[in-house]
Amino acid sequence: MTLAMSEPEPPQKSWWRSNQQRATPWLFLAPGMFMFGLYVIYPIIASFRLSFFKYDGLGTKVWLGLANYQELFSDPAFKTSLYNNVLWLILYLLAVPLGLGIAIFLNQTVRGIRIYKSLFFFPFVISQVVVGLIFSWFYAPNFGLLYSVIEFFTGKGVAILADPVLATYGIIAAGLWPQIAYCMILYLTGLNNVAPDQIEAARLDGAKGLKMLWYVILPQLRPATFIAVVVTVIGALRSFDLVSIMTKGGPFGSTRVLSYYMYEQALSEYGYRMGYGAAIAVVLFAIMMVFISGFIWKMVRDERGNR
Amino acid sequence: MFPRPIQQSTPATRVIYQIALPVALFLWLFPLLGVAMTSVRPASDLAQGNYFGMPSYFAWHNYVEIFQNSPIGRYIFNSFKVTIPTVIGTVALSCMTGFALGIYRFRGNLLIFFLFVAGNFVPFQILMVPVRDLTFGMGLYNTTAGLALFHIAFQTGFCTLFMRNFIAALPRELIEAARVEGVAEWRIFWYIVVPLMRPAIAALSVLVFTFIWNDFFWATVLTTSASTQPVTAGLSSLNGQWIAAWQLVSAGSIIAALPPVAMFFLMQRHFIAGLTLGAVK
Numbered sequence: 001m002t003l004a005m006s007e008p009e010p011p012q013k014s015w016w017r018s019n020q021q022r023a024t025p026w027l028f029l030a031p032g033m034f035m036f037g038l039y040v041i042y043p044i045i046a047s048f049r050l051s052f053f054k055y056d057g058l059g060t061k062v063w064l065g066l067a068n069y070q071e072l073f074s075d076p077a078f079k080t081s082l083y084n085n086v087l088w089l090i091l092y093l094l095a096v097p098l099g100l101g102i103a104i105f106l107n108q109t110v111r112g113i114r115i116y117k118s119l120f121f122f123p124f125v126i127s128q129v130v131v132g133l134i135f136s137w138f139y140a141p142n143f144g145l146l147y148s149v150i151e152f153f154t155g156k157g158v159a160i161l162a163d164p165v166l167a168t169y170g171i172i173a174a175g176l177w178p179q180i181a182y183c184m185i186l187y188l189t190g191l192n193n194v195a196p197d198q199i200e201a202a203r204l205d206g207a208k209g210l211k212m213l214w215y216v217i218l219p220q221l222r223p224a225t226f227i228a229v230v231v232t233v234i235g236a237l238r239s240f241d242l243v244s245i246m247t248k249g250g251p252f253g254s255t256r257v258l259s260y261y262m263y264e265q266a267l268s269e270y271g272y273r274m275g276y277g278a279a280i281a282v283v284l285f286a287i288m289m290v291f292i293s294g295f296i297w298k299m300v301r302d303e304r305g306n307r
Numbered sequence: 308m309f310p311r312p313i314q315q316s317t318p319a320t321r322v323i324y325q326i327a328l329p330v331a332l333f334l335w336l337f338p339l340l341g342v343a344m345t346s347v348r349p350a351s352d353l354a355q356g357n358y359f360g361m362p363s364y365f366a367w368h369n370y371v372e373i374f375q376n377s378p379i380g381r382y383i384f385n386s387f388k389v390t391i392p393t394v395i396g397t398v399a400l401s402c403m404t405g406f407a408l409g410i411y412r413f414r415g416n417l418l419i420f421f422l423f424v425a426g427n428f429v430p431f432q433i434l435m436v437p438v439r440d441l442t443f444g445m446g447l448y449n450t451t452a453g454l455a456l457f458h459i460a461f462q463t464g465f466c467t468l469f470m471r472n473f474i475a476a477l478p479r480e481l482i483e484a485a486r487v488e489g490v491a492e493w494r495i496f497w498y499i500v501v502p503l504m505r506p507a508i509a510a511l512s513v514l515v516f517t518f519i520w521n522d523f524f525w526a527t528v529l530t531t532s533a534s535t536q537p538v539t540a541g542l543s544s545l546n547g548q549w550i551a552a553w554q555l556v557s558a559g560s561i562i563a564a565l566p567p568v569a570m571f572f573l574m575q576r577h578f579i580a581g582l583t584l585g586a587v588k
Contacts, residue, residue: 020491020492021411021486021492022413024407024411024492024493025407025408025410025411025413025416026407028403028404028406028496029403029404029407029408029419031400032400032401032403032423032463032467033404033419035400035456035459035460035463036422036423036426036460036461036464038441038460039434039438039441039456039457039460039461040426040434040460040461040464041422041426042437043433043434043435043436043437043438043441044429044433044434046436046440047433047434047435047436047437050436050437055436057436057439057440104309104310105331107308107309107310108310108312108313108324109312110313110324110325110328113328116328116332118571118572118575119332119335119336120332120335121571121579122336122339122568123335123336123339125517125564125567125568125570125571126339126521126564126567126568127520127521127523127539127563127567128521128523129521129539129542129543129560129563130542130560130563130564133342133542133546133556133557133560134338134341134342135338137338137341137342137345137553137556138338138341140553143353143356143358145337145338145341145358145359148358148359177338185579185582185583186582186583186586187586189579189583189586189587190583191309192587193587194308194309196308199308199309208311212309213309216309217309223585223586223587224586224587226585227583227585227586234428237430238430238431240431240523240524241523241524241539244523244527244543245523245543245546258430258432259430259431259432262432262435263432263435263524263527263528266435267435267528277432277435277436278433278436280432281430281432281433281435281436282433284430284432284433285432285433288428288429288430291428292425292428292429295428296421296425299421299424300417300421303417
């Protein structure tokens with residue numbers, strides 16, 4: 001570098017020649033980093049800032065300090081949302097073992113099994129809006145299928161989405177449908193790559209059934225399990241579409257989750273309280289960061305191990 | 308193979324398995340089948356309480372009706388207007404970022420890579436207000452272009468993860484050999500790496516297509532009118548208008564689900580390869 005500088009005006013081309021390997025990655029990164037910085041990194045910082053202000057989206061921002069956060073602590077709707085998020089997180093994780101169960105069930109080579117696998121995967125491909133509508137129909141009072149079935153057995157139907165206690169469970173069940181399909185496909189791919197010789201060896205040692213699954217198969221499925229847990233946790237915390245389509249947070253706000261409550265506060269007809277919304281988003285972000293840093297930490301470790 | 312191949316078990320088990328398969332599938336897709344049936348049920352059936360039996364006739368006109376009496380055709384067109392540019396944009400950007408991060412070793416490489424990965428996991432709500440303000444500021448609020456631009460930027464995170472891992476697994480000797488020959492770096496990218504990335508590009512295209520087609524949150528935040536809303540947001544507002552007209556809601560749902568479903572069945576191998584990236588070592 002210093003040598004080149006002391007030379008009298010090197011022609012453009014030779015600078016490029018000697019530095020192109022160092023400059024190229026940055027040139028290739030530039031457009032992607034610019035877009036990502038503008039639409040993802042900057043908004044995160046801006047939201048943090050906004051959470052200290054009162055802002056209706058048009059007028060001027062008024063500094064509030066920590067008032068938005070203080071308000072959160074005494075806001076019952078916030079508590080409900082937080083509680084529901086925990087519920088989502090725990091129940092949504094059922095998708096992982098259930099997906100594994102279906103994958104094991106389907107991991108055979110019989111006629112037409114490929115079509116079965118595709119059709120089992122089907123719910124993941126369709127939009128959550130459509131999934132929400134399908135389940136709204138399924139749960140609908142008086143004529144909904146589930147309602148009718150319950151009515152047939154107990155004599156009295158249950159309108160799940162109109163019941164403040166049951167509604168959230170109903171929505172989570174709808175969310176599990178595509179999520180199980182996703183986990184299933186991850187495990188099917190994983191099962192495809194399980195080392196056959198290890199299974200044979202374990203069989204000779206008399207391992208079978210659950211023991212085989214736990215000690216021989218699951219350790220080999222670790223990468224699939226990791227991804228299944230990551231996407232399920234993120235999916236649970238991102239749940240918005242289903243709540244919005246199926247109940248709009250109701251009845252009586254009982255199905256709100258943080259992502260939906262934030263939207264409600266910041267953008268819906270309940271008012272344009274964007275500062276307060278940003279504070280909710282920051283809390284959600286903080287919760288997610290706990291998981292994200294865990295995932296990233298593991299990925300960085302794997303990455304270092306590979307090199 | 309786990310579990311033990313069914314061919315090695317008793318004939319009785321085999322028969323049970325062969326019966327269990329379609330039964331399980333039927334139960335699994337039951338809600339969907341119900342909606343598909345409802346979409347061809349005449350309104351009179353629903354009025355008379357015939358919810359589950361055979362439709363008195365197949366009311367294909369439900370499908371005609373939604374196209375005639377609602378802007379669903381327009382919604383679908385808008386969805387394409389958002390989805391296709393997003394697919395092209397993200398694939399282009401992430402080929403480049405993936406190339407930079409997968410081939411070159413420089414300070415900050417891993418840091419930038421994990422910034423992309425982490426950004427891809429953040430909750431949408433932390434981006435919502437600033438992105439909306441930004442889109443307003445650019446005069447792109449309530450346009451398909453504004454929505455597509457955001458999607459391109461956001462999906463670049465996931466796609467960079469995907470492309471970078473794909474490129475890092477390519478044989479390095481190819482690139483070294485080209486360098487020894489004195490091939491310029493951008494030519495290495497264009498003539499050597501990009502052709503090898505075809506399977507990754509195909510996988511990402513179908514995945515991004517599906518993700519963006521199915522996006523609802525950003526469609527609600529960044530578009531408001533029937534002339535710009537994609538089909539997910541459109542369906543949600545139609546659902547509000549068609550209260551209790553379940554045959555129409557069902558037909559609309561089926562229509563909205565069709566493009567990604569078709570994509571999936573046509574490009575299944577790529578789709579699953581993309582989705583299960585990293586699920587095996």
